[in-house]
Each structure stands twice: as structure tokens, then as C-alpha cells.
Amino acid sequence: MTSPAEHRLLLDGESVSFREGETLFELARRHGDAVPSLCFDDRLEPLGACRLCVVEVEGQARPVASCTTQAADGMVVRTMTEALERHRKALCDLVVSENPAGATIDPLRGSASQELAALAVRYEADGGRFAGARSGASRTDDPNPMILRDYDHCISCYRCVRVCSEQQGDDAITVGGRGFATRITTEFEGPLADSACTFCGQCVQTCPTGALADRRALRHADAPGELAATRSVCPYCGVGCSLDILTKGERIVGVQPAFDGPANEGALCVKGQFAWEWVQHPDRLATPLVREDGELVEASWDEALDRAADGFREAARAHGREAVYAVASGRAPHESAYTIQKLVRTCFQSNHVDNCSRA
Amino acid sequence: MGPSDSDLIDRWRGAPAPLLGLLHAFHDRDGHLSDEALRAVAEGLRVPLADLYGTVSFYHHFSRKSGGRDAPRVCDGPVCKQRGSDVLLAELEGATPMPCAGRCDEPIPVLRGGQVLVGTPGEGLRAAPTPLPPPNPAEGEECCFAHVREEGRSTLAGYGGAYRALARARELGPEALLEELDASGLAGRGGAGFPTARKWRAVREAPGGPKTVVCNADEGEPGCFKDRVLMDHDPHAVLEGMAVAAAATGATRGFVYLRYEYPHTQTVLERAIDEARDELDDFEVCVRRGAGAYICGEETSLLNSLEGAHPFPRNRPPFPVTHGFEQTPTVVNNVETLASVPPIVERGADWYAGLGLGEQRGTKIISLSGDVRRPGNYEVPLGFPLHQLLFDWAGGPEDGRELQAVTMAGLSGGFLGPDDFAATLDEPCLRSRGSFLGAGGVMVFDDRRDMVDVARQAMAFFADESCGKCFPCRIGTQRLTERLAGTAGPTAPDAWRKEVHAIGETMAQVSACGLGIAAPLITESLLRLFPERVDEALARR
Numbered sequence: 001m002t003s004p005a006e007h008r009l010l011l012d013g014e015s016v017s018f019r020e021g022e023t024l025f026e027l028a029r030r031h032g033d034a035v036p037s038l039c040f041d042d043r044l045e046p047l048g049a050c051r052l053c054v055v056e057v058e059g060q061a062r063p064v065a066s067c068t069t070q071a072a073d074g075m076v077v078r079t080m081t082e083a084l085e086r087h088r089k090a091l092c093d094l095v096v097s098e099n100p101a102g103a104t105i106d107p108l109r110g111s112a113s114q115e116l117a118a119l120a121v122r123y124e125a126d127g128g129r130f131a132g133a134r135s136g137a138s139r140t141d142d143p144n145p146m147i148l149r150d151y152d153h154c155i156s157c158y159r160c161v162r163v164c165s166e167q168q169g170d171d172a173i174t175v176g177g178r179g180f181a182t183r184i185t186t187e188f189e190g191p192l193a194d195s196a197c198t199f200c201g202q203c204v205q206t207c208p209t210g211a212l213a214d215r216r217a218l219r220h221a222d223a224p225g226e227l228a229a230t231r232s233v234c235p236y237c238g239v240g241c242s243l244d245i246l247t248k249g250e251r252i253v254g255v256q257p258a259f260d261g262p263a264n265e266g267a268l269c270v271k272g273q274f275a276w277e278w279v280q281h282p283d284r285l286a287t288p289l290v291r292e293d294g295e296l297v298e299a300s301w302d303e304a305l306d307r308a309a310d311g312f313r314e315a316a317r318a319h320g321r322e323a324v325y326a327v328a329s330g331r332a333p334h335e336s337a338y339t340i341q342k343l344v345r346t347c348f349q350s351n352h353v354d355n356c357s358r359a
Numbered sequence: 360m361g362p363s364d365s366d367l368i369d370r371w372r373g374a375p376a377p378l379l380g381l382l383h384a385f386h387d388r389d390g391h392l393s394d395e396a397l398r399a400v401a402e403g404l405r406v407p408l409a410d411l412y413g414t415v416s417f418y419h420h421f422s423r424k425s426g427g428r429d430a431p432r433v434c435d436g437p438v439c440k441q442r443g444s445d446v447l448l449a450e451l452e453g454a455t456p457m458p459c460a461g462r463c464d465e466p467i468p469v470l471r472g473g474q475v476l477v478g479t480p481g482e483g484l485r486a487a488p489t490p491l492p493p494p495n496p497a498e499g500e501e502c503c504f505a506h507v508r509e510e511g512r513s514t515l516a517g518y519g520g521a522y523r524a525l526a527r528a529r530e531l532g533p534e535a536l537l538e539e540l541d542a543s544g545l546a547g548r549g550g551a552g553f554p555t556a557r558k559w560r561a562v563r564e565a566p567g568g569p570k571t572v573v574c575n576a577d578e579g580e581p582g583c584f585k586d587r588v589l590m591d592h593d594p595h596a597v598l599e600g601m602a603v604a605a606a607a608t609g610a611t612r613g614f615v616y617l618r619y620e621y622p623h624t625q626t627v628l629e630r631a632i633d634e635a636r637d638e639l640d641d642f643e644v645c646v647r648r649g650a651g652a653y654i655c656g657e658e659t660s661l662l663n664s665l666e667g668a669h670p671f672p673r674n675r676p677p678f679p680v681t682h683g684f685e686q687t688p689t690v691v692n693n694v695e696t697l698a699s700v701p702p703i704v705e706r707g708a709d710w711y712a713g714l715g716l717g718e719q720r721g722t723k724i725i726s727l728s729g730d731v732r733r734p735g736n737y738e739v740p741l742g743f744p745l746h747q748l749l750f751d752w753a754g755g756p757e758d759g760r761e762l763q764a765v766t767m768a769g770l771s772g773g774f775l776g777p778d779d780f781a782a783t784l785d786e787p788c789l790r791s792r793g794s795f796l797g798a799g800g801v802m803v804f805d806d807r808r809d810m811v812d813v814a815r816q817a818m819a820f821f822a823d824e825s826c827g828k829c830f831p832c833r834i835g836t837q838r839l840t841e842r843l844a845g846t847a848g849p850t851a852p853d854a855w856r857k858e859v860h861a862i863g864e865t866m867a868q869v870s871a872c873g874l875g876i877a878a879p880l881i882t883e884s885l886l887r888l889f890p891e892r893v894d895e896a897l898a899r900r
């Protein structure tokens with residue numbers, strides 16, 4: 001077999017090679033990453049909606065959207081001409097004019113929430129140029145505790161609708177109406193809880209404006225401290241989705257999916273995405289408790305561990321080592337899960353160990 | 360009692376392109392689309408309910424309110440506006456406006472339920488047949504209209520009893536047929552002017568199938584009403600054109616995508632299809648009615664609409680010739696393009712090409728309306744002088760009036776002024792003047808008309824009809840409308856012009872489809888032709 005001929009084209013004056021099927025946007029991103037976009041998400045079919053990624057291709061009457069144009073042999077492509085940058089600035093001014101608050105958005109809203117804000121800075125768009133009617137209306141009437149539907153900020157990029165359909169397969173939300181009046185909605189305009197939504201949060205994490213936002217995380221918007229992210233793996237089930245735990249100081253303030261997570265590529269489910277607040281919940285036990293005459297009373301760790309060891313020892317003596325069976329909680333850290341299986345296997349010499357979220 | 364939900368679903372579930380048909384069946388039965396109807400349709404066709412809801416909300420004419428289907432809709436297109444559509448709207452209880460309904464040579468059309476009536480303020484409504492084109496003023500030779508005025512032409516018997524061009528096409532075989540068509544110079548009459556033979560050849564050579572022929576009868580461009588005349592008075596010419604396209608490309612199924620505002624035409628077409636079963640042989644043709652959306656005339660949006668998907672235009676490439684209806688190779692042609700085919704096949708390429716003037720080949724129907732004495736559809740030789748059409752053929756303005764502007768390509772070509780009346784009606788000439796012929800709608804405005812306001816109405820139309828897919832058009836049409844109306848934007852003339860040019864330039868350059876690309880021709884031509892009118896309007900703000 002002969003190796004496939006190398007494909008080449010001229011990108012901003014430089015001869016570059018490309019893979020079969022690669023789009024001009026992907027190619028440009030590999031070479032400098034300066035072509036902007038607002039409707040692009042690697043995981044989704046390109047839509048060609050925002051037109052920010054337009055490039056000039058010699059022989060074409062007008063600039064083309066690079067996200068929907070496949071690279072072809074011998075193309076002559078320019079990505080940064082004065083005219084292109086002028087159109088990009090005009091597009092940016094237009095889109096900020098329908099959403100002037102987009103420039104200041106709390107990063108806790110979602111992973112992609114700063115995309116519009118960053119472009120507004122790059123193109124010095126403040127909403128003054130091309131001012132006019134605003135689009136979108138926030139759904140303050142949707143009481144669900146997880147997803148804020150703050151459509152005042154919506155720029156109709158349809159990433160949310162596409163991720164819900166293409167990635168999540170839930171088809172819970174849709175594009176209603178048309179033109180400047182398009183809106184993101186469920187069937188019959190109802191709340192998310194009455195729709196097919198599974199609260200996976202995918203729409204939140206792909207929204208480039210923060211119009212869809214993580215309500216739980218936003219409760220910590222005013223908490224003191226620098227926002228930091230720690231890479232981890234979701235403990236809830238065996239898929240092993242990578243995620244970033246967001247913290248301010250000692251406090252967990254949110255979870256965002258890892259887009260480079262090999263198992264999930266940015267996906268999470270409702271548990272991984274939204275079920276983290278119990279970590280710092282006031283109802284959690286802060287000291288060990290032991291039972292005295294049927295009543296739970298506070299005890300030292302030494303005392304509690306001794307009591308537990310006695311109980312297990314007695315059970316194993318009376319009924320055999322196989323009588324002990326451990327189920328680790330999906331809410332416990334990985335280290336605890338590891339330790340419990342070590343305990344069961346070495347101390348009780350049995351395989352009777354499982355995890356609540358293994359299914 | 361009408362049919363039950365499951366009757367309707369069973370009727371449509373296995374049919375080609377079922378969604379629009381099924382939605383119309385519920386809409387007609389109930390007078391609106393209820394929540395229950397949408398649930399039943401979603402379940403019956405196994406489509407996500409939210410998706411269906413969004414798609415239904417895209418169309419003007421699907422009503423979600425009880426009785427909504429039968430509430431009157433009054434055309435408020437540019438020409439009907441001149442004739443007092445605002446007054447008629449106020450006269451009719453529960454009436455709402457609808458964009459140009461394609462009857463600009465008649466009194467104001469009012470769509471009520473499954474019927475279109477026409478009326479004038481103070482005179483009530485009446486049913487009226489589609490007017491025939493006026494006799495050709497030059498007694499010149501015509502292609503599409505050659506027989507349209509003949510009594511009974513809409514029946515197969517009146518059509519000559521058989522599809523003779525189709526028989527000849529089959530005799531010639533695809534290769535010779537395509538060569539003939541190519542030599543005739545026939546190009547698309549729906550707007551883009553793409554050479555028809557090249558389109559058909561691409562479909563013929565494309566792998567995969569079954570191949571499809573779609574007749575684009577959406578005729579949504581304001582000021583265009585030519586396709587309806589052809590379909591109402593010469594439906595067999597259109598069907599035969601489709602069948603010849605099928606013979607040339609190997610297509611086995613066909614659709615006529617008909618705009619909602621032409622309910623009577625559906626009856627005419629379906630009767631003609633029934634009559635022509637034997638002629639059509641195993642080429643299956645169905646009529647599918649749109650539901651009120653100008654963008655569904657754009658061919659890829661039309662295909663999405665047929666398929667029941669959200670009617671955003673598709674990204675191209677791939678083009679419909681390889682990835683059209685259900686991703687199979689598809690011919691999409693305008694009604695007039697298809698109706699031109701049988702005479703070309705029967706009388707030959709040289710005959711058709713010879714009908715044009717100078718370098719131009721063939722003819723074009725112009726829908727002429729507005730401030731002229733004799734509005735109507737005129738089939739002109741390509742290359743025909745605009746001045747001659749306006750003044751000799753259509754009689755010019757009323758006494759004491761002067762023409763100040765005409766639109767081109769319906770609204771999409773913007774305005775031409777008196778200095779442009781020397782132009783000839785063909786793409787090279789009109790493009791050199793910054794406009795284009797497109798589908799051939801020409802609306803005429805005399806010196807009574809406020810051109811800034813006409814431009815505002817035009818831009819408001821584009822804003823209402825923008826599908827909302829791409830930023831430059833979705834936001835740009837809105838911003839330009841606001842600037843023309845004076846509800847936002849600068850009032851200082853220089854600043855105003857700068858903004859309007861900047862928005863328009865970006866729309867024209869980077870919009871995703873023809874709507875957003877063409878819309879700024881309105882503002883650009885307004886500024887070119889009527890700079891003082893714009894200054895006066897700004898001074899009043």
C-alpha cells in the first residue's frame with residue numbers, strides 16, 4: 001500500500017499540510033489559533049452561525065466560514081486581512097449590542113462563559129456601536145435549583161440546543177421563533193423540570209455567554225478568595241469522567257467538566273455536575289459518634305475505631321469472615337474507596353466489597 | 360366529527376415528507392395546533408417534542424390559538440400598503456398582517472382559513488380567479504405564456520392531451536436532452552440564475568439515490584406572482600417540466616413545495632397530477648404546502664422544511680445536487696424554469712435562445728406591480744429595455760405623476776431610479792448597476808411615495824423573515840430596520856450613514872445565505888438614489 005499523498009495548501013502565505021476532512025478552522029487553530037468563533041464547539045457539528053471565523057479563500061466571491069469549509073489541495077487561504085478583521089469587529093459590535101452585559105460575566109457561570117467577554121475585549125466592543133433593541137428574555141420563572149436560564153445574555157449561537165441533541169441525546173431544548181426574536185425554549189415554553197431535561201449541565205458548560213449558568217456555583221459568586229481548579233475524577237460511577245473541582249480558599253464552589261477528559265470529553269451527568277454541595281453541608285458529621293444505650297454520642301476517633309473493630313471481629317468470629325460485606329459510598333473520595341477494599345481484602349480476606357455507584 | 364388523531368397519523372406516517380402534511384391535517388381539522396396535536400404528531404412520527412415545537416413556532420401560519428387558522432390575514436406587502444392594507448386590516452375583525460402574499464396585481468389578498476379572498480377598503484371581500492397575463496403588448500413570441508391564455512389549458516385535454524415534450528425527451532435520451540437544454544441557455548428563474556443543464560447534469564452524475572426533483576413554488580419574494588399564474592393556468596407545463604427533469608437525471612420522486620398563501624393552487628396541482636398519472640409513469644409527484652416562511656424558498660431551507668427539520672438554510676458544500684432531499688441527489692428548480700422546459704424540448708434550443716435580445720438567450724417573466732397603469736405578469740425577451748416595459752407595455756404612471764423608483768428581484772435587488780430605467784432586463788446589465796433581476800419582481804413607486812419608509816418596510820420584511828441562524832443577518836436586519844425607522848442609532852447624517860454602511864457591508868460579505876447578503880441592497884440603493892430624502896428623515900428625528 002502506498003501512503004496517501006500529503007495534502008497541502010497555502011495558509012497566510014505559508015505552505016501547510018492538512019488531514020483529509022479537516023476544516024479550515026481546525027487547520028487555522030493548529031497554526032496560531034487566532035481565528036475567533038462563538039458558535040464552535042469541537043464536539044458539535046459546525047453550524048456556521050456566528051460568522052466570526054470567516055476567512056478569505058482565493059477564487060471565492062465572499063469570505064467563507066472556516067468552520068464549515070473543508071481544506072482542499074492548493075487552496076490559498078487568508079485568515080487575518082484588514083477586511084476580515086473589520087467584519088469580525090462589526091460582528092462583535094453587533095452581538096455585544098444585543099447583550100451589553102456580556103463583558104462582565106462571573107466565570108462560575110460555566111466553562112465557556114468567558115468567550116464572548118474575551119472577544120469583546122479583543123475587538124473593543126462595548127455595546128455602544130450599533131446600539132438597539134436587546135434580544136432574549138431571562139426565564140426567572142423557572143424554579144429549578146441547578147440551571148439559571150438568563151437569556152438576557154443569550155446570543156443565539158444554539159450551542160446549548162446542539163449539545164443537548166447531538167451529545168446528550170435528550171432533545172430537551174429547542175430554537176423557538178425566528179430572526180431577532182429567536183429564543184431558546186422547551187416545548188410549550190415550560191420549565192426545564194417539565195421537559196426531557198436530565199440536568200446534565202452540558203448546555204451550561206458550552207454556553208459562550210453565561211446565559212445558561214450553574215446556579216449552585218453562582219451562590220458562591222461573592223465568596224472571598226481566588227478561584228482555583230483542581231483536576232479530579234468523578235467518584236459517582238465507573239465511567240470515570242474527568243472534572244475540575246473549583247475552589248475559593250478552602251471552599252468548594254463548583255464543578256466543571258474536563259474537556260480533555262478521555263472518558264467524557266467535557267460531558268458529565270447531573271450527579272457529577274451538580275451533586276457536590278453535600279461536601280460542605282452543615283448536616284455532615286464533624287466528629288465520630290458511638291451508640292450508648294441506643295443513643296448516639298460524640299466520641300474520640302480512637303474510641304470509635306476500637307468499637308468498630310470489636311464489632312467486625314465479633315461478627316467474623318461468630319459467622320465467618322465471609323459475613324462481612326462492604327459497600328463504599330460514591331460520595332467518598334477515591335482514597336477512601338481504595339482503603340475500604342484494602343481493608344476487606346486484607347483484614348477479612350474476602351472479595352465482598354462493592355461501590356454504591358458501580359451499576 | 361373529523362378524522363381521529365390516529366386516522367391522520369396513519370394516513371401520513373408512511374408518506375414521503377410527512378411532517379408538513381400531517382401538521383396541516385391537524386391544523387385544518389382543529390383550526391389550530393393544540394398541545395395535544397403536537398404531542399400526537401411527535402409520538403406518531405417519533406420526533407422529539409421540543410424540536411417539533413420549535414419548528415412549528417418558526418412558521419407564520421401555524422396557529423397555536425384556538426380559531427387561529429381561520430382568522431383573517433391581510434397582506435401588508437409594499438404594494439398592498441399603497442392600496443390601503445392598513446385600513447382593511449382595521450376593518451376586519453381579528454385580522455393580522457401577513458407579508459406579501461403574491462397577488463400584487465389584484466386587490467388586497469386576505470387569507471382566511473383555506474381560502475384567499477381579495478378586497479379593497481370599504482368594499483368587503485370577494486373570491487377572484489388568478490388574473491391571466493395581459494395580452495403581449497408587442498405581440499412578441501413567448502415561451503411560458505404562449506398558451507397560458509387558452510381556455511381550458513389547465514386540463515390535460517386543454518394541454519394537448521399528452522406530454523409530448525416528455526415523449527421527445529425520452530426519445531432523445533439524457534445526453535442529447537442535456538445538450539439541447541444547455542444550448543438553449545436556460546438558467547434558473549427563481550433568483551440565482553444557475554444554468555439549468557449544469558444542475559441537471561450534476562444530479563445525473565451524482566452517485567446514490569433515489570434521486571429527487573423539487574419544484575420550488577414557494578414564491579415568497581415580495582412583488583412576485585408569476586409562478587402562481589403558471590401553476591393555476593398551465594399546471595401541466597410545470598409537471599411536464601418536472602418529468603423531463605426526472606428523465607434527464609434518473610429521478611424517481613418529485614415534490615412541489617407550494618407556499619401556504621396559494622391554497623387554491625394546491626387543488627389545481629393535485630388535480631393535474633391525478634390526470635397525468637399515465638404520462639408521469641413511475642415518477643411520483645406530491646404537493647407539500649409550506650406554512651409561511653420566506654426563507655423556505657431558499658433551496659436548502661426548503662429541503663429542511665420538506666424533511667420536517669428546522670428550516671435553517673444548510674451549509675454548502677455539499678450542494679443539493681449531491682446531498683439534497685434526505686441527502687440524496689436533488690434538482691431544485693423554480694416553477695418558471697420548469698415550465699420553460701417543455702417548449703424548449705419541443706421547439707428546440709435555437710428557438711428558445713433566439714427569443715432573447717442581443718447576447719441574451721430566452722425570456723423572463725416580470726411580475727410588475729405598484730404605480731403603473733397596467734400591472735401584471737409580462738413575459739419579456741431577456742435584454743428588454745426596462746423603460747419600454749414600464750412606459751410602453753405597462754402604460755407608465757398615472758397622469759400627473761412621475762416614477763421615482765422601482766425595485767428589482769422583488770425586494771432583494773434593492774431600488775433603481777429614473778437614471779437606471781435605461782437598463783435592460785438581464786443579469787449582466789442589472790448587476791453592473793448594483794442590482795439583479797432575480798425572480799423578476801418589479802414594484803413601482805411614483806413621486807407620492809416616501810422612499811425612506813418604503814425602505815423601512817422592506818428591511819422590516821427581511822428582519823421578520825430572517826431565519827435567525829447567522830449573526831450578521833439576524834442582528835443586522837434588526838439594526839438596519841431600527842435605523843430606517845429612527846427607533847435607534849445615530850441621528851447625525853454622517854454617523855448614520857457610517858453605521859448603515861458598516862452593518863450592510865458585513866451583512867453582504869459574510870451572511871450565510873442570500874437573504875442576509877441581499878438585504879443591504881435596500882439601504883445602499885436608498886442612500887445612492889435618495890440621499891436628500893434620508894437627510895430630511897433624519898432631520899425630523
Ligand SMILES: Cc1cc2nc3c(=O)[nH]c(=O)nc-3n(C[C@H](O)[C@H](O)[C@H](O)COP(=O)(O)O)c2cc1C
Pocket residue numbers: 546547548549550551552553575576577578579580653654655656657658659691692693694696697872873874
Ligand atoms: C431568501 C431566498 C428566498 C428564495 N425564494 C425562492 C422562491 O420563493 N422560489 C424560488 O424558486 N427560488 C427561491 N430562491 C432561490 C432558490 O434558493 C434556488 O436558487 C432556486 O429555487 C433554484 O431554482 P432555479 O435554478 O430554477 O432558479 C430563494 C433564495 C433565497 C436566498
Ligand code: SF4
Pocket residue numbers: 147160163164168170171172173196197198199200201202203204
Ligand atoms: S441540562 Fe442537559 S438535558 Fe438539560 S437542557 Fe441542558 S443539555 Fe439538555
Ligand code: SF4
Pocket residue numbers: 153154155156157158159160161184203206207208209210211212
Ligand atoms: S443560551 Fe447560551 S449556548 Fe444557548 S444559544 Fe444562548 S448563548 Fe448560545
Ligand code: SF4
Pocket residue numbers: 654672824825826827828829830832833870871872873874875876
Ligand atoms: S442570512 Fe439570514 S436568512 Fe440566511 S441563514 Fe443567515 S440569518 Fe438565516
